[in-house]
Amino acid sequence: MNLASTPPATSAGPVLHRKIARGSELLRKGQIAEAVELAQSIAAAYPDQPQALAFAAEACRLKGDLPAALAWIDKAIAAGGDPQHKIKRAWLLSRMYRRDEIPAFAAQIEKDAGNDALVLWQLGKLHYHHNRLRDAIGLYERALAIRGDHPGWRYDLAIARFYSGDFDGAGRELDKVLSATPESGAVLYLRSTLRKQRADNNNVADLEARLEAGFRNPDDKAAALYALAKELEDLGEYGKAFSTLEAGARTKRGTLRYDADQFFETLREIRSMQDADALAAPAGGHEEEGAIFIVGMPRTGTTLTQRLLLQSGKVKDAGELTDFGYLLTLAVREQQEADPSLSPVAATLRLDFAGLGRQYMRAARQMADGSPMFIDKMPVNYMYCGVIHKALPNARIIHLVRDPLDSCYAIFKTLFFNAYDFSYDLDELGEYYIAYHRTMQHWREVMPGAILDVRYEDLVTDTEAQARRIYDWCGLEWTPRALEVPDSRMAFATASAVQVREPVHARSVNSSRRHADALAPLAEKLAAAGVLES
Template identity: 30%
Template sequence: MTRGSDMHSGSTQSRPHDADAHARALAAATARLAGEPAAALAAAIALLAEAPDLLPAQLLAGQALFRLGRLEEAVARLSALAVLAPEVPAVRWELAQAAAAAGQPETAITALEQLTRQLPAVPGGWFLLGRQYRAAGRSEDGWKADLRGVAASTQDPELLKAALAMQQGELDQAAAMLVARQARAGGDPPASRLAAEIRWRQGDMPAAIAGLEAVLEQAPGYDMAREFLIRLLVQSNRLPDALAHAELLATSPVQNPGHDLILASVLVHLGEQGRARGLYEGLLAKTPNQPQVWQNLGHVLKTLGEQAGAVAAYREAVTRQPTLGEAWWSLANLKTVKLGAADIAAMQAALATLAGEASPRAEDLFHLQFALGKAHEDLGQAEAAFRHYLEGNRQRRAGISHDADAFSAEIDAATGVFTAPFLASRRDGGCPAPDPIFIVGLPRSGSTLIEQILASHSQVEGTMELPDMMMIASRLAARVEAGEFADFGAMMAALTPADRRRLGEEYLERTRIHRKSDKPRFIDKMPNNWQHTGLIRLILPNATIIDARRHPMGCCFSAWKQHFARGQSFSYDLVEVGRYYRDYVRLMAHFDAVDPGAVTRVIYEEMVADTENQVRRLLGAVGLAFEPACLEFWRNDRAVRTASSEQVRQPIFTDGVDHWKAFAPWLGPLTETLGDVVTDYPAVPASLTPI
């Protein structure tokens, strides 16, 4: 904001040499304002005694009174000045700040409404006006003022320069620009939002979240900052917080359908499929031509077990956007749906269309390849199916990071740390609650079947694949990477009984949001938790761990031809998936040896062949009495989010046990990598048995 230099220099009766003297005195007094406001006030009053019409001195006096905390006097003086100099923005700005500090929002609002009409491109006026509207109980007007401030900030050359540096990867330089700006101006929500994004890009998620929360304290109507915060909260699995912000965002005075999409996404993460469905259907009722929303509705309907509705939704999506690869794959991935020749022709045409585009989305390309593989497999065309699966996996593998050697080294470290003496010396400690039932193993191992059987018991609630144990493990590993501990073993050894109890309680608290009933037990079906068996034993010693195991060829091939939305980076190469399976068998064999009985193994083929006896054995391992409903698991209408969601809604069938054999001629790399794990299955080969 401009200051007194824009105002009349003084009385029209002043002589030239008096005006020069007044200007010099005024400049000297203004220079003392920041550090010596009392001296600046005294100088301003002295000037006004000589030249009562010297308006810059009136402004300086008001500024000094404000800085001295004499707020009522500052407001009175600046209000009078605003009548005399209505065209000077600095007067209204200073009046607004003083009135805001004095708890006079109506006075501040009047000044700021006039100021923002005069200078609509200055963000600070809008943000202060938003705060004063809220102080006066006008929350919607405050929200709109914040949005006007955000819009004005998009033309700020300094912010644009910092944003460009960030986009070019010059994060430290961009951060330095913003630090200098904040030191100079302060209270700048757009700059603070940009600083939070830089923190996120630097890998400091807690600082980014804290920064965005501070931004929204200043400017609750900053919708784009709230959208970004919701995204980071979901990534951090702070789902209740994400939901609160998403529900608030949905009330924005700006009618943005994207806000409903964000809310629906958070609801899906929370397992609130019914509410998400209502939002998607509401959006489509207003605007049907939204292929992505049709796809999202299909995902929800599939999870809810409404297969016909899911098929119809996916068909709507690909009809409206034939190149939408994920929708084609989602349709193909309905295990009880078979695609035909017409679908294959449509997908080939979609690939041809994408080939003509300058930069087609990689996601569309590899999703279409996986879908074509499934379509040819449905038609019994194994060679053509394998060709498409191979290409889809090649494309997907090119875009992800997986180091099989580094992963094997992590398993080596785990077997070296979690020895029998180490575990025996840590029987005390940890959270004693028996609530969690972990179902671990590889994806496509029959874990969803086990989950559905257990979730059909009156004492067990099925949730979903929960990321919380993996997030706790990652946080602990980060302490090693940060140099706090020499290695993984030192970090684990440093955990006291109280530490382990606190971590176990943290896991229960983090997962509580997913428990919708009062059943005493619940299932966490995150397959990758097999890697954290040792940590589970330390922090939740009374939890149940079920190892879902399937024939290595069937399991690995099924994982390889399955495109996973996230998390299974090992599965897109036949050699790497084989190595992963061997590492898994090796670690679980280790725990069988050093902590007998800690893990209960369920062999998929045995469950299929002798269901009732295996179900009774499974329930016994969990400590539950047999209930007939567990044998009629397909009648359970709970939401199931995994790739096997349709299969567990029907009685057990054996069709998929040996389906890999049709592809055996092309699975040489997998067979060779698995080696004796195949020939000795279901026993553990001597090569992987602890000495």
């Protein structure tokens, strides 16, 4: 919810309405300091008006002053603000890593919400983003029962069912959404991923007819093409599947503004400055144990590794957290404010590593209900392995390694929507993979023994041996339960939500070789970089 949007006129009169509208315009233009100054003057002039206080909260939030934002929103609530202010407060608690306060506060909002469908749906979103899928599903269902059909809300319910393992339920919700929004590419793609398609039960004809009719939005068209490619591959029509996939990727790439030059330069600087001497220097990191980082490229077995660990009953899932990267960015910014001559990477060498580690552990544990051991499965944390090791010397880092061409193909054929912009062009995908590969090789060289490499091919062909390695690395007592298919109640918020609930299989090993000709330029690029054997 954006409290900066222009509110309706209130009993305080049109003057207040105009002032808030002027402040909202400043926020839209990015003139944050001016907006904050105006907001504070408005709040001082109207100290009993909830909308004035809430606007001050929003201005402070956009400035990055979260404590001030929380103080203002608390005043808005005390002044008799509407339930939206309480929702805003809950999200501020999350941003401030006070997530452990959210369940009790959300319960109070729910109790007061009565039959307010919007508030119930917003509470569902709050629970969804904090790994409480069962709570989210219940709230979404209540909101829809009160409000009546709402395609956007129903899609949220379908996603929550999908991640919780209720694929049939997700399918029923998607059918209802499609009847109301037939051009929704996201719905079409999710429908195709719910199960492996069969010759006697698939959506190929339906997808082809929709594509023939055309889509007004290129993102919807791209998603429909990805859905069709997935179904064609399921049916063994590999050539047609790949050409359809290429069309989808071209369409999706056309919607993006992607330039990785700065990212690649940052990785080069990381490899240059975070060398063996820098990483060996005493850091006085935070010694707390329990964090398990699973890193690597997506679609390389990270979710299967997560599943094996969760089956121990001793480990909980914290999700794919952005926490470490976000807290690192804040710490780097603080160093740069003290010394503007520092580059971001140079600033990492001056961090309070213990403070960074302590902040991260507090935040991440809250996402895992305080579990002594938890998993952070954010793949791009591979970039931060050096800083993770210094800030959290007792953390366990597990890196999933997969055949480079299989890895790239698995990524290329997956629609990630708002993530991994590099994945929609094979040349750009190759460049990214090479940069990632060099970065992981660097970590192996400068901090040997700090990362456990697990090969995807070994994981799916000799699962017990690899699972035992992983358990030993994490200090877990071995249990045969690790090899069982997970309980249906276990949630996996990942594109692999379907596959991870199947018995382990090796069907995807060497799957890229079906498209050897089409992938030949990518293979040559990887081989020239020394990443793939020619």
